[in-house]
Amino acid sequence: MDQPSFEAVVKRLERVERENRRWRVAGLFVMVALASVLVMGQARPPTTVEAREFIVRTTEGNRVMRLSAGPGGQPSLAFFDQQGEARILMYLYDRGTPGFSLLAAPPSKATLHLAAYGDGTPRIDWTDDNGSVRAKMGLSSRGLTNVDQSPYIVFLDQNGENGNVTWGAP
Numbered sequence: 572m573d574q575p576s577f578e579a580v581v582k583r584l585e586r587v588e589r590e591n592r593r594w595r596v597a598g599l600f601v602m603v604a605l606a607s608v609l610v611m612g613q614a615r616p617p618t619t620v621e622a623r624e625f626i627v628r629t630t631e632g633n634r635v636m637r638l639s640a641g642p643g644g645q646p647s648l649a650f651f652d653q654q655g656e657a658r659i660l661m662y663l664y665d666r667g668t669p670g671f672s673l674l675a676a677p678p679s680k681a682t683l684h685l686a687a688y689g690d691g692t693p694r695i696d697w698t699d700d701n702g703s704v705r706a707k708m709g710l711s712s713r714g715l716t717n718v719d720q721s722p723y724i725v726f727l728d729q730n731g732e733n734g735n736v737t738w739g740a741p
Contacts, residue, residue, distance in 0.1 A: 652676065664689075675700075692720070703731030 575583075624639040637649045647662035660672040666689045675681035680702035687693045694709030708724045723741060728734040 698731075699729070701729075703727075703729060703734075705729075705731065 624637060626634055627636040628634055633653065634651050634655055636651065637647075639647055639649075641647060641662070643665055645663045645665065647660065649657045649661075650659040652658045654676075656674075656677050658674050658676070660670070660674065662670050664670060664686075668687055668689050670684065670686040672685070673683040679700040680698060681700050682696075682698045682702075684696040684698070685693070686696075692710045694707060696704050697706040699705045704727060706724070706726050709722070711721045711723050721741065723739065725739040726737045728737050
């Protein structure tokens with residue numbers, strides 16, 4: 572049997588090493604391609620979050636704030652006390668008129684309500700423990716005084732807006 576010469580063995584070894592290098596480069600290229608496909612295929616986080624209602628809760632699970640859209644699409648923001656009762660409300664009415672209410676602790680229905688009505692007239696209403704409007708202050712839109720934008724203040728009896736005016740100015 573012929574023994575291969577030393578030069579022949581060296582040539583064969585160099586050829587095998589070249590092939591081995593090619594396989595390593597090809598394997599590395601395949602791994603980089605697979606990794607890039609996996610990275611590109613990952614979902615990007617959304618830039619917009621959409622919902623009908625967002626509720627913020629404490630670590631104990633108590634609701635402290637709610638941002639929501641009403642049945643007609645009007646936005647509202649409510650802040651809640653430790654008992655879970657709404658105490659501050661901010662909202663828009665149907666025609667885009669803003670409103671703001673401070674609510675007493677239950678069982679009282681007393682509120683301080685500030686609004687700018689659709690005709691541009693601002694008004695503050697105070698309600699009693701039963702929820703009846705007992706005082707109003709604002710600017711008239713030819714209502715009470717028949718003078719546009721004249722200021723007024725009115726105090727009402729216990730029947731609220733359906734009752735009697737006990738005092739008013741102008």
